[in-house]
Amino acid sequence: xxxxQGASMYESATKIYPREISGRFDKLSSLATIVLLGLFYxxxxxxxxxxxxxxxxxxxRKFHLLGLTLWPQDFPYLAMLLMIAAFALFFFTALAGRxxxxxxxxxxxxxxxxxxxxxxxxxxxxxxxxxxxxxxSWNKLRRKGSKQILWITFSMWTGFTFVGYFTPIxxxxxxxxxxxxxxxxxxxxxxxxxxTYGNAGYMREQVCKYMCPYARFQSxxxxxxxxxxxxxxxxxxxxxxxxxxxxxxxxxxxxCIDCQLCVQVCPTGIDIREGLQYECIACAACIDxxxxxxxxxxxxxxxxxxxxENTLKTKQTRVLxxxxxxxxxLLLILIIGLMTSMATRTPIxxxxxxxRNTLYREIPNNMIENIYTLKIINQDERTRSFIxxxxxxxxxxxxxxxxxxxxxxxxxxxxxxxARASRDDAYGINTIYFTVxxxxxxxxxxxxxxxxxxxxx
Amino acid sequence: MVSEEYRGAKQWSRDKQxxxxxxxxxxxTAAIGTMVFFALFDPVDLSGIFDxxxxxxxxxxxxxxxxxxxxxCALCSGVTAFLVRTAPKRDAKHREQ
Numbered sequence: 001x002x003x004x005q006g007a008s009m010y011e012s013a014t015k016i017y018p019r020e021i022s023g024r025f026d027k028l029s030s031l032a033t034i035v036l037l038g039l040f041y042x043x044x045x046x047x048x049x050x051x052x053x054x055x056x057x058x059x060x061r062k063f064h065l066l067g068l069t070l071w072p073q074d075f076p077y078l079a080m081l082l083m084i085a086a087f088a089l090f091f092f093t094a095l096a097g098r099x100x101x102x103x104x105x106x107x108x109x110x111x112x113x114x115x116x117x118x119x120x121x122x123x124x125x126x127x128x129x130x131x132x133x134x135x136x137s138w139n140k141l142r143r144k145g146s147k148q149i150l151w152i153t154f155s156m157w158t159g160f161t162f163v164g165y166f167t168p169i170x171x172x173x174x175x176x177x178x179x180x181x182x183x184x185x186x187x188x189x190x191x192x193x194x195x196t197y198g199n200a201g202y203m204r205e206q207v208c209k210y211m212c213p214y215a216r217f218q219s220x221x222x223x224x225x226x227x228x229x230x231x232x233x234x235x236x237x238x239x240x241x242x243x244x245x246x247x248x249x250x251x252x253x254x255x256c257i258d259c260q261l262c263v264q265v266c267p268t269g270i271d272i273r274e275g276l277q278y279e280c281i282a283c284a285a286c287i288d289x290x291x292x293x294x295x296x297x298x299x300x301x302x303x304x305x306x307x308x309e310n311t312l313k314t315k316q317t318r319v320l321x322x323x324x325x326x327x328x329x330l331l332l333i334l335i336i337g338l339m340t341s342m343a344t345r346t347p348i349x350x351x352x353x354x355x356r357n358t359l360y361r362e363i364p365n366n367m368i369e370n371i372y373t374l375k376i377i378n379q380d381e382r383t384r385s386f387i388x389x390x391x392x393x394x395x396x397x398x399x400x401x402x403x404x405x406x407x408x409x410x411x412x413x414x415x416x417x418x419a420r421a422s423r424d425d426a427y428g429i430n431t432i433y434f435t436v437x438x439x440x441x442x443x444x445x446x447x448x449x450x451x452x453x454x455x456x457x
Numbered sequence: 458m459v460s461e462e463y464r465g466a467k468q469w470s471r472d473k474q475x476x477x478x479x480x481x482x483x484x485x486t487a488a489i490g491t492m493v494f495f496a497l498f499d500p501v502d503l504s505g506i507f508d509x510x511x512x513x514x515x516x517x518x519x520x521x522x523x524x525x526x527x528x529x530c531a532l533c534s535g536v537t538a539f540l541v542r543t544a545p546k547r548d549a550k551h552r553e554q
Contacts, residue, residue: 058515058516058519059514061515072497072499075493075496075497184520185516187520188520203477206469206477210469210474210477210478
């Protein structure tokens with residue numbers, strides 16, 4: 001085999017040992033982690049009216065969100081919500097770079113927790129590196145073993161919580177204690193738990209570098225006015241070590257003392273001083289690191305900071321630019337659209353299915369009959385009474401249903417009905433309209449059209 | 458030097474990149490596909506199409522649907538990745554001519 005000396009064909013993925021750092025952004029990201037994961041783990045335990053507040057009840061095909069029950073027919077809301085999420089991501093990316101990556105992405109958030117557990121059991125960066133190089137010993141086994149126990153327990157709990165969004169979590173907990181978990185529930189719990197373990201424990205920054213599509217497209221949303229984390233080359237170069245007492249200007253040096261701390265804290269192992277790189281997830285750890293050094297050296301902070309390309313080039317940064325206005329307008333339209341459609345949502349759905357077997361039937365008294373199945377979906381939690389009516393053909397009447405129809409809460413009533421009209425009024429294909437009106441509530445009514453077919457004249 | 462220490466950390470092998478990217482992207486696509494598909498169709502209604510007597514629950518239906526989509530998407534992006542990566546290079550062709 002012909003390969004260059006010293007470089008293996010498959011370059012080894014050397015492990016990155018991010019160094020711990022404290023500072024403003026570290027506090028912010030810890031806070032984001034605690035809030036976001038706190039929400040993730042606690043939401044399934046909250047109840048609303050005797051029922052789990054957020055439950056995606058897939059077996060029953062119903063989504064419960066606080067007081068609202070959504071049905072598969074409400075899918076457009078979900079689609080709109082996803083579009084809102086996408087445009088919000090575009091908007092914030094154009095405005096402030098990869099805020100999502102650094103603070104809110106599940107990959108980042110879970111990785112952070114896994115790194116905390118690694119630090120508790122294996123120690124600081126230098127200790128972790130030493131431990132990995134050291135031969136197996138009781139101490140190494142104990143440290144690595146306790147890390148695995150923490151990681152696995154946490155992953156399993158994560159899997160359990162995930163399943164708890166789809167199966168009532170309290171019952172699930174009881175089943176778990178009784179060791180009576182259903183096959184699929186167990187499977188999905190382990191699946192999600194294992195994915196968390198692998199992604200946050202081992203793959204970490206590789207997910208962002210190689211597997212994340214957003215990391216690759218985000219450069220399309222960036223412009224010169226986007227807030228990015230950047231090293232102030234003008235101020236920092238030429239870099240070099242010096243004593244604290246030395247005046248850098250006299251020694252012909254910039255403010256960067258080349259301490260490498262910004263590289264050591266980076267969870268993706270890049271050197272921010274080489275400029276903006278797509279591996280950068282904007283976690284701002286290097287800002288904290290550099291600020292701590294600047295403080296020690298008595299230099300002003302901000303050699304590495306949040307800034308824009310235009311500011312670095314001493315130009316004006318424009319926040320209101322066409323791109324921002326377009327994203328903001330689309331976002332606003334979608335949000336208003338979603339809110340109005342949810343506010344005006346009628347809690348009933350009517351489906352009219354024409355009987356496919358017969359076009360029409362001729363019945364005595366010169367009448368024509370068509371047969372339909374009406375599906376009335378009552379999305380309310382309580383039982384409701386409805387009046388059915390039909391119009392569109394002169395003198396058309398319904399047969400086979402009572403004056404009123406009762407439909408239980410959160411259920412579907414399937415009603416076979418016959419519509420009748422006089423032959424003289426019903427030649428050819430006519431459009432008719434079925435209307436379902438709730439008796440007990442003002443304005444709760446839906447109309448659905450269908451065909452009434454009669455003989456050819 | 459620290460940055461030296463990380464030189465090796467910058468790369469996964471090309472094969473590893475390809476495999477993990479294909480698995481992950483097809484997973485995400487399959488998740489969206491499954492969501493849209495099952496919002497429109499109920500697995501219980503569907504099972505009757507293939508075999509009247511086939512009675513699978515919704516749980517199994519969703520899982521089967523998801524893995525079907527995942528396999529399909531992985532096949533599609535896997536073959537695409539393979540063909541793109543193993544295509545003859547333009548430069549090489551020019552040299553031959």
